[in-house]
Amino acid sequence: MSDVNISKLKGIVGDAYVIDFPSEMAKYLKGQGKPAVVVLPASTSEVSSIVKLANEKNVKLGVGGAVVDTQGITGGIAMVMSRMNRILEMDHLNLVAVVEPGLLHKEFLLKVGEAGLNFPPEPYVIETSSIGGCFAIGDSDSKSFEYGPTRTFLLGFEMVLPTGEILEIGNKCIKNVSGLDFIHFAVGSQGTFGIFTKLLVKLLPVPEAKKAVIGTFASMHKANATFNTLIKRNVHPTRMNLINASLAKIAKPGTEGQLVIIDLQGFKESGKNIVNEVASVLTLGGGSDVKIIEEGAEYDQVINGWLKARAELNAKPSEIVEFVVGPMKMPQALSQLEAQTGELGAYPGIIVEGLLGYVCLALPEGTDKLALARKVNKLAMSLGGNVKGLLGHKLKAEVYNDAEMWKQTTSLLSELRQQFDPKGILNPGVSLEA
Amino acid sequence: MGVLADVYEMLNTCNKCGGCHTACKTYKLTGSEEMSTRGRIQLIKAVADGKLEPNEEYEDAIMSCLLCGECAVTCPNGVHGNELVMAARRDLKLRKGIKPFAKSFALKTLASPKRLGMGFRLFGGMGKSVLNKIDGLDYFRGIDIKNFPTAKKPFLEQVPEKIKVQNPKHKVGFYVGCFLNHSLDQTAHSVVKVLAKNDCEVIIPKDQVCCGLPQYCYGDYETAKTNARKTIDTFLDKYSDAEVVLTACASCGSMLRHDYLKLFADEPSYLPKVKLFCDKVVEFSEYMAKIGVDQSKLHNSSPLTVTYHDPCHMVRGLKATKQPRELLQMIPRVDYKEMFEANRCCGAAGLIQAFYHEVSTDITDQKTQNIKDTNADLVATSCPACMLRLQGGINKAGQKQKVMHVADVMANAYED
Amino acid sequence: MLSQAVVKRLKEIVGERNVVTDKVGLLTYGYDGTLLSGEALGVVSPTTTEQVVEIVKLMNEQDIKLVPRGAGTNESGGTIPSAKSVVISFTKMTKIHEIDTENFVAVVEPGVINFDLQVELAKKNFYFPPDPSSFKASTIGGNLGECSGGPKCFKYGVTRDYMLGLEVVLPNGKVIQTGGRNFQSEPGYDLTRIIVGSEGILGLVTKVFVRILPIPRAKKTMLALYDKVEDASQTVADIVAAGIIPTTLELMDNLLINTTEDFTHAGLPRDAGAVLIIEVDGYPEDMDGQVKTIGEIASKIAKEFKVAQTAVEVDQIWTSRRSAFGSVARVRPSYGVNDITVPRSNFPKAIGGVLKVAKDFGVTIGVVAHAGDGNLHPLILFDQRNKEETETVHAAEQALCMMALDLEGTISGEHGIGLVKKKYLDKEFTPAAMEAFRKIKRSFDPSNRFNPGKIIDL
């Protein structure tokens, strides 16, 4: 039973782009929910009409780039943005692009690269992530120390609000404090404030040089110790990442041990010295197969391997725990963590982003996520960090024994959501309660 | 509104940019806008515009200014906050006389040599005998009463009018000033000794009076003028053979050389004489650097780490910063260390230390810390008020450094 | 007038000395960097978060508005007291709780002056990249309130990019923490970001976790001199096109060269039409190549290009640049400063637009610009005492804003909206966007308690 008016939908986007046979719908969906229909709009006005339609009957609507998360939209509409995948403008003078949200993140990277420019944010899940999703999630990644997190790269957008109204905001200026900063506030709103239909994205000149150093280590601790050495030596590469043994095989088939990937972008002249410095630090720190990579194809392979390992964890958010501590506190964090998890190398997946003091753990099957997160959060807090995200805030409030603060935070968040989406139509699966 | 009308253009030039916030110690330490240069200026402007009747809070804002002049060198618009405050004080005086306590306690005392001697003695003596008995009152408003030095006899009564040397190359008139006369007579002796060692005959007029700076600062231009006229006439008429009028007090120096001109700006007939006088005024370090010191005569047996504090009137008044440092470094085995913010006010600031002691105590504490950070054994400076303030602060903090005038440091380096 | 009872309560909360209700006190908290002024009912200066909470509760009880204030150097009228309000001044919350260089974070109270933080950081060879020209006076709370920029934005971004987490007292008197002490985005609504730049209308910030960076190993400062402002803007475009990201691309026109010279005597040629200050930083090995490329680009048009050789020289150049706003009162006593920003490619057009406005309205305009960011500061010089002239200036200001919007720019690149630019806001934003702002304000502050009337009306 559904209130979705299929024929009206067809009237909006055309018959071919309204799919309601479950077997055909499947490739556009993930998760347990059962939406009544998948719809693929081609323009902002179509998106707007669809949302207005959903509004009339109070139908829930989920959005995705190529694939829609079905949580909370049983009987509702799954909106797939993949037809809105054009790059509308590539402006070299201002270093900006105007792009539609359904374009896959990886495709966008390709086009930007061809234009001789650089878009630093990493795709979450290489194969499916869209550029709209990139900003809807709005995370940081292992390059953020140098380039800033994803939000840094959004200058404006067009959005269809939960009421169907169209909102445009932003401009090509890299400095803009006019009004309240809704532009960056919308980053990370996961489609709850509205559906991006156009994005005005900031780009950078392509780095003059790219080099990497990789090495493998018998233990996570030894590998991680080299990061501290580098930071102490005032070397801050673009990426400084570590993948545990079980996951390393995905990043670089055949790897035995924990894999360290140091990425150096820019640093045209200095890079020559820095790669050597990095390589010796890795070698002296007990790394084997330490290799300096300067050749383009091989470099790309290393980075893609990294992204693959990342995607592995990103794709199953319910089975990971993420935390941050100060970068220099990481050795303590890892040893204390080991007490919880057992040998780190054997754990299903562990990623360390050294410059950010970030750790992502893929949990073994059957783990009580919340219980582990609680322990990890205590550990992180003792080192000046916390479990990442809303969950972290909740757990922090628990530790402070400050239920009031947590209540205030969530009630503020739901008030905001309520203001924008009073009927609770958009992405109802997204939870603000952690 | 005469006085304020004269400075109105400058008042109006302040565009409230806040650039002076960083300069103004009274703001930095209190975080109160009315204690900032910008705040003071806007208040003075409000009074000038008739939007504010001067009241007690206004007087506090105006009287708590250290007149350190930092704001004047910091303001990108060339607004001189200290001068505007001076105008406001003058305006206050014209309106209703000065704050009663300031008037009775200090200004009158300073104006008359006799009373001044009494004042110093009373203050010092009382500190030692009476206040000493009260626990915790060693520091009255941040002033080190216990150790406040008082000359047994004014310096002027201890020395002859002329101090002769064997081969006089120069003739120097010595303007002693209140502090050296009544309190730090030892420093005055040091000045004479160093001058004599460098072949200067020293002339010390016995009938010299207070330079008038304290009165001038609090808007009592009349008394200030009386004293100024007396000083000028004494040196130019009675002791015209003195090539220069030398002072070892930067504050007196700045008053004698710069402010006298302003004070007599409205007396064109007398002004040429004032100019003549002002041109003769020289500060101790300036003079020694100018005539050149024979380094070979300086001795010093043990290593000494020395730092230097720039008195406000030395750095921003007389604009002399190099000379004292050069002199100190001439002394053998002296390791000279610059302190952080050497040129910032020490908190003495005339009467401020007594009336707005919370502020000035904080300022001194910062200074004391900066001194400590240098690890110096000795702090040299060029103004007796700073010497007393600094030594008080150092003692209070339980530190060991000695504070001396540059002249004292040099005098010690000459064998008797 | 505040009732005796309220004054008494306030004094109980923050102590006798931290409550001001006399005329003198109120006058000095009634202005900011603009020409506006107002008078509050009182000024209260808390020293702890708990005191802030108590104040907010009391004000809620009494239905009195609160106007947060840092050093009051903003150029938007953002701290001008509204009717029936109490100013809450953060200048006495000046503790630097912690500087943790190993983990790139400092924890400070909002009243810490940007410069004081820089001094402490410099001792450890670190710095805090946002440094508005007013950094010697302005507070971290004020910087974040306006999301201030500064000369280094081109490479390093603005205040927003260095805020890791905040402690915020909400209008209902409750305290929340946003973000954290680590440099990781918080997925979900980024409350830190919406508070930054909100000019005190959403929450009172009582603790700030800021990101700090090691001072770059090497830095080169260059000067290029031009006959005309337009020429300088071409170099800017060329440098960016060459793929170089300097930390700084600052421009001053002839008028500003002269007023700052009067103050600093840095030796800038008084007859130059414009000067461009260019700075690059990074690893020493990378400097020469960049300086060379920039030199080649600049020399195509500039009449002179030079690289500063000594630290003193660099210092002088920066003193000049930093004193630019301040120094113009040497010409005329009042100035209206603007911070319009345009896409970089339209920068030359914007310069042309400014010159046209100056001509059309018959006003004197000096130009300083963060040229790399397309951010201009046309300074209109006048005398506020002349009513007619003042009217003309307001009209010229409006024309500048409209010009920026026509060039697809924004009316505010770094100073904020406050009261001064509120009237143009709906020219930049569609009704839907304006409504989005209101939704946000309503979510935080339904009773319009904090800094009412700034940016938007409810």
Ligand SMILES: Cc1cc2nc3c(=O)[nH]c(=O)nc-3n(C[C@H](O)[C@H](O)[C@H](O)COP(=O)(O)OP(=O)(O)OC[C@H]3O[C@@H](n4cnc5c(N)ncnc54)[C@H](O)[C@@H]3O)c2cc1C
């Ligand atoms: C903090 C965080 C929380 C996560 N929570 C979940 C979760 O609860 N469930 C889950 O299955 N995965 C979740 N993920 C995983 C995440 O969805 C995927 O790893 C990643 O986004 C790629 O998925 P995708 O290919 O579906 O991306 P995309 O299709 O690009 O979508 C990613 C997100 O963006 C939204 N979105 C996409 N396009 C638009 C648009 N045009 N306008 C507005 N919003 C848009 C989607 O609704 C979705 O929330 C989370 C990831 C992170 C980093």
Ligand SMILES: Cc1cc2nc3c(=O)[nH]c(=O)nc-3n(C[C@H](O)[C@H](O)[C@H](O)COP(=O)(O)OP(=O)(O)OC[C@H]3O[C@@H](n4cnc5c(N)ncnc54)[C@H](O)[C@@H]3O)c2cc1C
């Ligand atoms: C000479 C000069 C040069 C300048 N140069 C620059 C420049 O280069 N770049 C630039 O961006 N700006 C510049 N400015 C503008 C101004 O200095 C900045 O906006 C500065 O950040 C304001 O800081 P402040 O401490 O003075 O804040 P204030 O002016 O006191 O306040 C600014 C805003 O923040 C709010 N606020 C203050 N503290 C808090 C708090 N704790 N919680 C919540 N809200 C708070 C206030 O309500 C107000 O809306 C300049 C100004 C001048 C006068």
Ligand code: SF4
């Ligand atoms: S005195 Fe000068 S520095 Fe101070 S606010 Fe006024 S113009 Fe600015």
Ligand code: SF4
């Ligand atoms: S003279 Fe000194 S104390 Fe007085 S306003 Fe200027 S800086 Fe402040």
